Amino acid sequence: MSNTILSSDWIFTNFGAPIKGGGLEIDSKGYILRVLTSNQLTGLANVEFYPGFLVPGFVNAHCHLELSYLAARVNRNTGINDFIARIEEVRNDFDKNHRVEAAQHALYAMQDEGIVAIGDICNSNDTVALKADSTIQFRNFIEVYGLNPLAAQSKMDKALVMKELYSNSSVVPHATYSVSEELLSIIYRNIEKNDVLTIHNQESEAENDYFKSAQGGMKKRFESWHLPLPQFIPSGKSPIETIRPYLPNVKNPFIFVHNTFSTKEDIDFIIENFSNAYFCLCPASNLFIENSLPDFSLFSNLQKRVCIGTDSLASNDNLSVLQELKIISAHVPEIPTYKLIEWSGINGARALGFDSWVGDFKPGKAPGIVWIEDVDVESCKLTEWSLSQILVHAQTK
Ligand SMILES: [Zn+2]
Incomplete structure (x- = not known):
């Protein structure tokens, strides 16, 4: 299976500042291959966009x-x-x-x-x-x-x-x-x-x-x-x-x-x-x-x-x-x-x-990828309506 690219309004890597409009390239088992800036995403095909935040498990x-x-x-x-x-x-x-x-x-x-x-x-x-x-x-x-x-x-x-x-x-x-x-x-x-x-x-x-x-x-x-x-x-x-x-x-x-x-x-x-x-x-x-x-x-x-x-x-x-x-x-x-x-x-x-x-999106880890929707994108804040779900499972064992 080929690699997948997930993108969101904000990517929280947990090892640096959140990336506005960034992306994650993962392999078929959920291992992080690359963390991408919004510029690096330009022109890439098959990017799956999730409005809100993507955060580590x-x-x-x-x-x-x-x-x-x-x-x-x-x-x-x-x-x-x-x-x-x-x-x-x-x-x-x-x-x-x-x-x-x-x-x-x-x-x-x-x-x-x-x-x-x-x-x-x-x-x-x-x-x-x-x-x-x-x-x-x-x-x-x-x-x-x-x-x-x-x-x-x-x-x-x-x-x-x-x-x-x-x-x-x-x-x-x-x-x-x-x-x-x-x-x-x-x-x-x-x-x-x-x-x-x-x-x-x-x-x-x-x-x-x-x-x-x-x-x-x-x-x-x-x-x-x-x-x-x-x-x-x-x-x-x-x-x-x-x-x-x-x-x-x-x-x-x-x-x-x-x-x-x-x-x-x-x-x-x-x-x-x-x-x-x-x-x-x-x-x-x-x-x-x-x-x-x-x-x-x-x-x-x-x-x-x-x-x-x-x-x-x-x-x-x-x-x-x-x-x-x-x-x-x-x-x-x-x-x-x-x-x-x-x-x-x-x-x-x-x-x-x-x-x-x-715990974080460092390449080589498969920490699980969680999508948080219904957030305040402008101020980068959670709201009382924010909801999360697992998109990609972690490989922990
Ligand atoms: Zn207790």
Whole structure:
């Protein structure tokens, strides 16, 4: 088969400025052969034109695919404590067939909108088979949590059994507030060279209050569940500063998820103490649970460190990376669209360790090509009506 040339109002390469009226020459498998300027397109035959944007395949750096069956089962804006309580209440109401079917539907929808790689939190073996069959590339995070220090080793033992089931998997702590000192130390001792780490961070003000002063709903919730609080509570410090001594000298990629209630000092602390830190923004989930958003201006100049996640259908109406970008663009129009596209592509790919295959339109890669239509071509902005679909699949495996 011959090569194909795709053109659009704007091509976002993710390794340079967007190209107005540019094009992409690809081979029959979707590998990028050349990125073309509008001048280079002049006179070429058989150019397929897609009005809007062409962008590299999206990377969803934070998802819980296995929670897809909880779509429309949780109320909005109840705050993190009631959100977690509700999940605990309903998570056993559905049989495995139902759960797997919901995950499969969600996975197809992500594939259609242009997601080519996912960082996915796993607490069960529900998604093992469908991931093995998927064209989407996964980085699996086997999540552990538990405040009872006596149960720490058995939690890790179970996680290591699960790790064997999933390829590209690492054992990670759930959140700053849900792990004991013992469990953190055991997680740290089990970190392997090629692991990618992640943790939910500063998703609520309640989390900050819990660490600073052992006040508020989070402490009450744990007490009502008769869970022992770690000795470091209260620490008078930020969540990450508090747990940092248990995770010294981590050089692995480490994705801090949410950061909704992070200050500049918190972000600076993470960058200084974790050399390979990424900040994953999940604004739709933040609006759903806490009705809050991170201070995006703190992240807009962090360049390669910001990526995008959808979180789960328990706290989102869909698992759409584009929807997350639209929320950010609407709230902070000053952030140029090319940055958002980098966050949703190459940065997520780097965080997950997939950047040699996907994330940008560098010749030799087959990152997937996504068409975004219904954009504002003149100002090069997304609109509330923008929609995306995969045009050319990625070659990731
Ligand atoms: Zn999450």
